[in-house]
Amino acid sequence: MHRLIEKGLMFGNLIRVDSPILVERYNRALNHLTGLKTEQEVFHIDISGYSPEIGDELEDDLYLNHKGVNRQFILLTTEQATAPLLNAKFSTSRSILRQFITENRAELFALTARDAVAGELVNSVYVADTPAKLFNIRKIAIEADTTSGTVATAKKLGAMIDRFKTEPNGWYDDVLIADMIGMAKKTGDVVRNPVALRQMTFGQENFWTDHFGGMYVFRGVAHPAAIVATQKDEIGALPIPFVFDFDDRSAIAKFLTLNDLVEPIMEARGVDSAAILHQKMDFIVASVAAEMKEDLAGATRRDLRRLGRQYADQLPEAWQGLAALLRWAEEDGPWPTITSEHPAYFYTLRAKAHPDADLVNMLLAELTPLDIRQLFICHKEVFYRKYADWSDEKRAYVVDFLDREYQVDKAGTREALFGHEDPMTEIPRIRQPDLITRVGPWGAVTRGRR
Numbered sequence: 001m002h003r004l005i006e007k008g009l010m011f012g013n014l015i016r017v018d019s020p021i022l023v024e025r026y027n028r029a030l031n032h033l034t035g036l037k038t039e040q041e042v043f044h045i046d047i048s049g050y051s052p053e054i055g056d057e058l059e060d061d062l063y064l065n066h067k068g069v070n071r072q073f074i075l076l077t078t079e080q081a082t083a084p085l086l087n088a089k090f091s092t093s094r095s096i097l098r099q100f101i102t103e104n105r106a107e108l109f110a111l112t113a114r115d116a117v118a119g120e121l122v123n124s125v126y127v128a129d130t131p132a133k134l135f136n137i138r139k140i141a142i143e144a145d146t147t148s149g150t151v152a153t154a155k156k157l158g159a160m161i162d163r164f165k166t167e168p169n170g171w172y173d174d175v176l177i178a179d180m181i182g183m184a185k186k187t188g189d190v191v192r193n194p195v196a197l198r199q200m201t202f203g204q205e206n207f208w209t210d211h212f213g214g215m216y217v218f219r220g221v222a223h224p225a226a227i228v229a230t231q232k233d234e235i236g237a238l239p240i241p242f243v244f245d246f247d248d249r250s251a252i253a254k255f256l257t258l259n260d261l262v263e264p265i266m267e268a269r270g271v272d273s274a275a276i277l278h279q280k281m282d283f284i285v286a287s288v289a290a291e292m293k294e295d296l297a298g299a300t301r302r303d304l305r306r307l308g309r310q311y312a313d314q315l316p317e318a319w320q321g322l323a324a325l326l327r328w329a330e331e332d333g334p335w336p337t338i339t340s341e342h343p344a345y346f347y348t349l350r351a352k353a354h355p356d357a358d359l360v361n362m363l364l365a366e367l368t369p370l371d372i373r374q375l376f377i378c379h380k381e382v383f384y385r386k387y388a389d390w391s392d393e394k395r396a397y398v399v400d401f402l403d404r405e406y407q408v409d410k411a412g413t414r415e416a417l418f419g420h421e422d423p424m425t426e427i428p429r430i431r432q433p434d435l436i437t438r439v440g441p442w443g444a445v446t447r448g449r450r
Contacts, residue, residue, distance in 0.1 A: 003399040011052060013083050014044035022076050029074040029116035032147045047083040047097050049074030061087050069128045075117040078108050091208035091359055100142050104197050111146055119144025131212045135239045140202045151197055206356045210381060216363050221259040253340035261360045262349045277326045280347055284319040284370045290394030297396050318343040372398050
């Protein structure tokens, strides 16, 4: 993984913690949550406060996520909102944390100026030892406070102030006044500077989980189903009408269509659409060439065309299907018939504009693993897992491509690929919906012929 780390493609955008004061605050919060402490003097943290260095030290990558279902967090700064979430077990966790930080930014800024904020994403499931138990997770609530209990103390002080103002003898209650003064020394002026955090609860209807080999749960749609990355027979009975695995291609395609979750990669001919198709085909050629031990360092599109011709008889059906679609787009070729059973089918789709677009694009990325760019952008957990098994030639090519073509303009690349989708790891940009809708790459215009 050293190539990924060197290029900032792994552990990128983490927050560096090197101040003795912040290290001490982190340790206080860590001990408050887990009873543990770190000896690290310099480390990096993600949006939840998880540190890969401390994970190595404690030999526990889930030291803030007990059994993978009780995500705890430590906030040292509101800047953590832009950091990724490492070792994610649920697709919703990062968005929940980011929304919590964003909607409480002023309050958290004031609190973290003096202490760390420690908290937990609370649900009713403590151990997911069977797949069915994951379906008991319906809502996620956030509980958070400083290690010294500033928020709870401020709440008590607020109640005392109300008593002081409303009770007839409040002005003469020396004990009440003394208690208020004592609490105010800890919280500051809660009248002028409230430190209350918003009570936030999030529904958990549609989500991905890393448990049991990976599972996509869609409960909040017209036709509910679960899609598992392993064999469905190994999962057992689930409290949902339908369960599919990745071998059930036609069933998954029908599920996505019935729920209006996807749209074709290209409803119209256009330069942007063709460019996306070319790139997907290049990724497939690179995978084949890497298996043949070709040196792909610095490979250009021209190099990949040459390699494509060289290994034409070994290119898979997915490449052939995309090539037929490209001939239709660029050369007035016949409209290709690509059914749901065709290996190229899911490469021709993207998520529609809806609240679960991220989740659907995650699923499509896992169904189209040869598209290494979409896999990296949409599903880093699976990307890193597959990267570990790739040949050295393919690793070198993928890292070089992502560094040259993706790192220079992450938001722009995502906008060109997904158009309407919110960024996976950065603060959303202001987009140009009219332009994206008009020119693609998967625009809604239906000019051309089929």
